[in-house]
Structure formats: structure tokens, C-alpha cells
């Protein structure tokens with residue numbers, strides 16, 4: 001990849017890619033692979049399937065680029081493709097579950113020793129148990145940095161639903177964190 | 193604000209989506225309520241973990257795999273659209289060498305015994321040029337489409 005191509009603006013790269021310039025598209029892949037893989041990894045959970053979904057998203061983007069009119073940001077457009085790819089892949093696999101059902105599995109109770117790193121690991125683990133829609137909304141908000149409005153547009157869901165999903169997911173995570181770690185441990189770690 | 197109201201606006205407080213005046217009322221309640229302080233600490237831990245999720249990189253070779261698997265239908269060099277450029281180019285060449293082309297055509301026609309055939313408005317020369325141009329345009333389109341099809345065949 002040439003130095004020159006790396007410094008070319010995104011807009012130029014996008015329009016060149018739309019005309020079939022593979023080198024330009026290669027720069028975009030390089031730029032967005034981490035973002036797209038992380039996103040699909042969080043939605044799909046399984047690393048292998050996440051990589052397949054990220055790859056498929058790039059291929060779909062390449063094919064659809066001539067139709068990209070630049071009305072939204074290129075990144076948002078790419079996220080939408082990735083979201084659709086992951087969600088349709090997830091739908092093939094298993095039926096949707098409700099939040100209470102997914103998070104209702106009892107835990108063994110607070111552990112003895114705890115560190116800050118463990119709090120994050122616990123939360124991440126609980127995130128992976130969330131129903132797909134909740135996990136997707138949470139990922140798009142916190143990881144991709146999209147607003148409620150952008151998420152609603154991208155997922156074709158009412159904004160109220162998106163907001164409710166995110167709020168309920170965070171509340172469920174908070175409850176699980178308390179159950180699994182225990183307040184005494186948390187207090188010690190957080191306020192040390 | 194009582195505890196219930198505070199708990200309802202807890203998330204917006206942590207993500208800084210709460211209006212400034214509500215924020216002040218929230219803070220005032222917090223100072224004197226241990227339970228809400230605990231709720232806030234928990235939600236802060238959740239939100240800050242979610243906000244700081246690292247970017248994960250796919251395995252090495254991912255980009256190359258993506259680039260290799262791109263369908264090559266839109267390879268510009270071999271697209272049939274080139275025929276649109278090639279056709280007028282060839283027609284221009286035919287025009288330049290119309291004298292020679294007409295002689296060749298005339299010779300061919302007389303050999304096949306068709307020299308008696310005359311076109312009323314076009315001279316034989318003009319008709320020959322027009323015919324040749326049509327043939328060449330067709331050929332250019334065919335070559336373009338053939339190259340395109342071959343390219344697609346090679347990639348899939």
C-alpha cells in the first residue's frame with residue numbers, strides 16, 4: 001500500500017472505490033477492519049463467525065459502493081451493512097429470547113477476591129449473554145458511538161424501543177454485577 | 193428528587209444526558225443518600241466498561257483475504273463500456289483509410305461477381321465504408337463483452 005494512498009481523504013477513497021479502484025478500497029479495508037471486526041465480534045460473539053461476517057460486510061460494501069450517495073457518513077453506512085449481516089446471521093441460528101429469560105440464570109453468589117479488571121471482565125461476560133437486539137443497541141451506542149437517533153435509523157426500530165433496550169440492558173448488567181461480585185467487594189475495588 | 197426519581201434518571205446522569213438543572217437536584221439528593229450513591233457507583237462501573245471496550249483486530253491476513261474474495265465484475269479495464277470508446281476510435285481509423293478499404297471491398301465484390309449491384313444514393317465506396325464500420329463496431333462490442341465474460345469466469 002503506497003504512502004500516498006494512505007493520506008488520501010476518505011471521500012476520495014470512497015468515490016475511487018465506487019469506480020472499482022481496488023487499491024483505494026484496500027485502504028478503506030485497512031482503516032475499518034478493526035472497527036468492523038470488533039463490532040461483529042460483539043454481535044456474533046464467536047471469533048470465527050465474527051471474522052466471516054466482517055469479511056462478508058466488506059464484500060457487500062464493495063458491491064454496493066456504486067450506489068452509495070454519500071447522504072450518510074461512510075462509517076455509518078458500513079456499520080449498517082455490518083449490522084444487517086450479523087443480525088441476519090444470528091436470526092438463522094436461534095430464536096430471539098427475552099431479556100429476563102436471558103439474564104435470569106442464577107449465579108453462585110459473590111466471589112472472595114476481586115480486582116478492578118475482574119469487574120470489567122464480569123460486565124463483558126454478562127454483555128455477551130444479553131439478547132441480540134439489546135447487545136446490538138448497546139454496542140452501537142457505546143462502542144460505535146452512535147446516537148439513539150442514528151441507532152434507530154440503522155436498526156429500523158423506533159427510537160423509544162432503542163432507548164428502552166439500552167436502558168434495560170444497562171440495568172440488567174448492573175444487577176448482575178452486584179449479584180456476582182457483591183457490594184463489599186465492589187466497594188473495596190471501586191473506592192480503593 | 194426522591195430515590196425513585198433518582199434511580200430513573202441514573203443512566204442519563206452517568207452518560208451526561210441529564211439537563212443541568214436536573215443534574216443539580218440529582219447531586220443534592222446524592223449527598224444525603226447512601227443507597228443512591230451505591231446505585232451510581234454500580235452504574236458508573238457498567239457505563240465506563242461499556243465506553244472503554246477495546247478495538248479488536250482480526251487475525252493477520254484478514255485484509256488480504258477480503259481483497260482476494262472481492263468479485264471482479266467491476267474491473268474497469270475490461271468492462272464492456274470500453275467498447276463505447278473503442279468503437280468511435282475504430283470508426284475514425286476506417287474513415288482515415290476509407291480509400292484503401294473501398295478498394296479492398298470493390299475487389300472482393302467483383303471477385304464474387306457482385307460488382308453489378310449498385311446502391312442508388314450511396315456510392316459503392318460509401319456503402320463499403322458504412323458496412324465496414326458497422327462490422328468493426330460490432331467486433332469491438334463483442335471483444336469488450338468477451339473480455340468481460342472471461343474476467344468474470346476467471347474470478348468465479
Ligand SMILES: [Zn+2]
Pocket residue numbers: 194195196198221225226227228
Ligand atoms: Zn436515594
